Amino acid sequence: VLVTGASGFIARRCLEPLVRAGYDVHAVSSRAMRGDDVEVDARVRWHKVDLLDIPQIGPLISSIRPSHLLHAAWIATPGAFWASEKNVSWLLSSVELVRQFFVNGGTRALGVGTCAEYEWGKNDCREGLTPVLPSTPYGQCKAAACFALEAAAGLFQGTWAWARLFLPYGPGEPQSRLIPSVICALLRGDTVELSHGAQVRDFVYIDDVADALVKILSSNVRGAINVGSGVGLSLRDVVALITARLGGAGLVRFGARPTPAGDPARVVADIGRLERELGWQPAFTTEAGIDHTIAAWRARLV
């Protein structure tokens, strides 16, 4: 299996489960392969390639000729990724990547998509029912990449799936995102300024995401499939779980920051497809996931 974005938050957590599942794992990253922030399994072969440099994609794939592809690489800079021009660059690279994958004999590809492809409304997002109507360049380019993957797979008699991730969290998440920023501030005794906090989201622990991705890749599931916890929690609920462990509820100031324009009230996954077709359920409660995340930050900040 070729894993892209392999030093990123999502994919690097998939490497060890993929090795355990018996895959010969080739990891691609534009970043250094051995650093503080990438746990390296000796059984993983690393390729330092910047996939945004499109002419490098063909030679990379033809030298490895993977049967499976887990394509997680994309711009993920917190905040900036929603409206970055790099979304268009990653779309271009993704189209070329999936084409080269199937041209070179690949048979099964899994792409990492996003809940931001859906029209956000009152109901839980459901594959094939909730309209794909993304309102951001990030969601639009991911939706385009999904169609491109479907086309490439169809042209070369391959199979494909597209995991629409909701809100993964856990060890390794960039520190400026919600849960790490609250944890780190409270560990330091700093105040945290947040928006109103009533937004309901589907937080899913990173090890559950990795487990779901490996199971989807190894299955015959086709098309778009949600990966979430299936449970909606408000940001206030999540912060309360953190302050229940760390104290410092008085340091958290809801409403101190403006709510971003277009910030939806509720984004929650219907995970019925994952449950029915793969018998999958999240293994981590939010309480357990938050505990692991706190422990990881505590170890790192000491």
Next chain:
Amino acid sequence: VLVTGASGFIARRCLEPLVRAGYDVHAVSSRAMRGDDVEVDARVRWHKVDLLDIPQIGPLISSIRPSHLLHAAWIATPGAFWASEKNVSWLLSSVELVRQFFVNGGTRALGVGTCAEYEWGKNDCREGLTPVLPSTPYGQCKAAACFALEAAAGLFQGTWAWARLFLPYGPGEPQSRLIPSVICALLRGDTVELSHGAQVRDFVYIDDVADALVKILSSNVRGAINVGSGVGLSLRDVVALITARLGGAGLVRFGARPTPAGDPARVVADIGRLERELGWQPAFTTEAGIDHTIAAWRARLV
């Protein structure tokens, strides 16, 4: 305005209306610019560039710096286009084209889409209501290109529209497609073998398509908009219009060819958006369109 695919069936018919509408028209084609099959208006400036050669796109756009883009170039080889690998190539080129267009100061882009982006069902296809659920690589790559255009326009504060064409016909249509093949066979006294012929389609005359495209480009309409006649005719109905002019009904053998797998019973446009927002109606009845098409083939075959 930069017009891509300018020697093709759709776009070349837009050149003269664009000149009349006051545009400074730059036409791009990979084919010869002056040949039997391309009517050349002296006021149109031609650029011979193969847009599938992606490194040529940036220099082309930056040398012209168009304010408007009419992107019609795509693989259109009759029969083959549905499942050609070139669909992926045209997706790649289209993403780069729209990016370069907006990067170089472009403000308004219109892409040519297709009814094949829709899930084909019993009802007329309506923008924003009928699911975008293409079943072919052609429709999938067009749908992906639509999302890419939306993303690129949003990133660069441009505006965009995407014309989902139903079944354009008329002078200049490739001879192997339904209407020309029936006309040419009957003009020669040959037999024609067709499938059952009960399929209902939305045929729209090429001059109506060109008129709609120029009006959409010149408007502020945003997003996907259907371009069709709004009228469903069976293939038998259309052939009957031809034999009413040319005779030879006995030469047409319905059912002599198998129906392609997945051939939908009905594909008809809801053109309410075009009517409401642009006051547009087709100017040609099917009878008039067929008459013009017969006249053009008669002149060409003589």
